[in-house]
Amino acid sequence: MRQTWRWFGPGDLVSVDDMLQAGVEGVVSALHHEPTGNVWTPEAIARRQREIATRKDRSPSGIAWEVVESLPVSEDIKKQTGDFRTHFENYRTSLKHLAAAGIEIVCYNFMPVLDWTRTDLAYRVSHGGTAMRFDLVDFAAFDIFILERPGARESFPEAVAADAERRFAEMDEVRKAKLAENVVFGLPGAAEHFTLADVRAHLAEYGPIGEDGLRRHFVDFLSEVAPLAEELGIRLCCHPDDPPFPLLGLPRIMSTEAHYRTIMDAVDVPANGITLCSGSLGVRPDSDLPGMMERLGDRVHFLHLRNTIREGDALPASFYEAEHLSGDTDMVALVAAALKEEARRKAAGRADVSIPFRPDHGQDILDDLSRKAQPGYPAIGRLKGLAELRGVIAGLGYRAG
Template sequence: MRQTWRWFGPQDNVTIRDTAQAGVEGIVSALHHVPTGAVWTRDEIARRQAEVARLPDGAPSGLAWEVVESLPVSEDIKKQKGDWRAHVASYRDSLSNLAAAGIEVICYNFMPVLDWTRTDLAWRLPNGATCMRFDLTDFAAFDLHILERPGAADDYDDALRAAAAERFAAMDDARRSQLARNVVFGLPGAAEHFTLADVRAHLAEYAAITEQQLRAHLVDFLEQVVPHAEALGLRLCCHPDDPPVPLLGLPRIMSTEAHYKAVMDAVDRPANGITLCSGSLGARPDNDLPGMMRRLGDRVHFLHLRNVTRETGDIRGSFYEAEHLGGDTDMVALVDAALHEEARRRAAGRADVSIPFRPDHGQDILDDLKRQAQPGYPAIGRLKGLAELRGVIAALAPRVGA
């Protein structure tokens, strides 16, 4: 398992020097400043590679940009509207340029409108640390009383609607504004940031798109880019929905093992793969992460190892970002399954034996609380998680011949 670390570029408050001192082997990054749908040029890719390769004082970092996260898929492609065909062509060109730069693993997602959803970006834990949290009552309050989405009431039962109304009434204007910002925050570093008006407009356009149609649009996209990626020696890997349940009336198509299997079977090529995110998928109690790694492992090209604590046993419920070994996912069993998959690849003579992983997210602890890095991406909290994962790997690897 190859240790990587997500870095958002020169504006990241966690520097390449910090990353090098964490002892990782490679960098996960993206060209967040390039508008979605535009081509990632060779010059821009080379510039990011040079930024990764040097410490702030100009000395070599010993690191290279190894994984792209993410090469974004536009809303036009997801909806098959507007400039979607031109955006697919740009995507293929970007893949060609990344391959020319020697980068082989490309993570993306197909979540409509909101790339992730949290109601709190710095929720205080009893020990004083902070973490990200999804509170279902807060989210319902946002949906019903801030966004005022048509038909939203049908998505919640009487008890949750009543709780959301009470929660909203207790919020002052500052909390209401903060909640709205948190929900539409999107992925850290993303080129697109939506307003409430933007979200309403997108939701109106998605109103006629079913789960089956959105999956068909994903398959259409993959049929156009996967053969090209495979010819270039690239591996594409789709990130799951986060959280992995329907929200805002939008369809979700990458939330369960069955979802992934349907897409892998529809475009049955090695380059069409999976980003197995244990935190995103782990927010559903019916997702068996170690089992998914065992059954789908030959198509897993990238691992996000993080944990969440679910606050209820419901499919759709509240959860918060836990310590890497402390949440509801059996991280030891998941790492064991990943190491066994690597052993199978080694025996089969595959070139992609070592699966890149990164310690995904982390709680803000110690000096993280003053650093104010990207939400979910603190320096020390992730380093703690990485150290714990290294210990698990060191203990298990000899047993599976890794």
């Protein structure tokens, strides 16, 4: 299993030097400054590669850009409106440029409107550090009383809607603004940033599409790009919905093992694969993460190893991001399944034996609390998670030997 680390570019407060000290083997990055739908040019890709390859003192870092996260899919493609055909062509061109630069793994998602959703980016946990949290009552307060989505109240259990009304009544204007910012504007790595008016407009346009329509559009997208990716030697890997249940009345089509199987069968080429994110999928009590790794492992091109603690087994539910080995997902069993998949690949003579993973997210602890890096992407919290995962891998390897 290859140890990677997400980096947001020169503005990231966790530097290339920090990654080296964490023992990272490869880097996960993207051209976040490029507008969604644009072509990633060879020059821009090469610039990011040089940034990753260089320490602060200008000496070589010895590490490289190995995984793209994300080459975003535009809302026009997801809805098949506007410039979607141009965006298909631009996506294919960007894949060609990435392949020419030697990058073989491209992570993306097909979540409509909001890439991922949290209500609190600095939820205080018992040891005094902070974590990201999705609070269902807060989200209902946003949906019903800030966004004012038609039919929003009826989409929540009555007890949740009543609690949301009480909580919203207690919020001052600063708290309301912060909640809206966290849900709509504040998450790192999001492909696009919207105003509340933008969100309302998109929701209206998604209404007639529904789950079946969005799935058809996804298959159309894959039919346009996956055969080329296969030809180029690029492995595409779709990230699951986060959280993996419907929000804002929008369809969710990548939340379960069955969803993944449907999409892989629809465009059945090895390049059409999976980012298996234990943090996203693990929010669902019906997700068998080790079993998914066993059953879908030949198409798992990238792993996000992260843990969550959910508050109740009904969906939707509140949850927060736990330490890597202490949440609801049996991380040891999941890593063991990944190592078994690597052994199968080695026996089959595959070139992609080592599956890249990253310690996805982390709690802010110690100096992270004053560093104020990207929410969910602290230096020390992720280092702690990576060290724990590294220990699990080493221990399982020793036991197997």
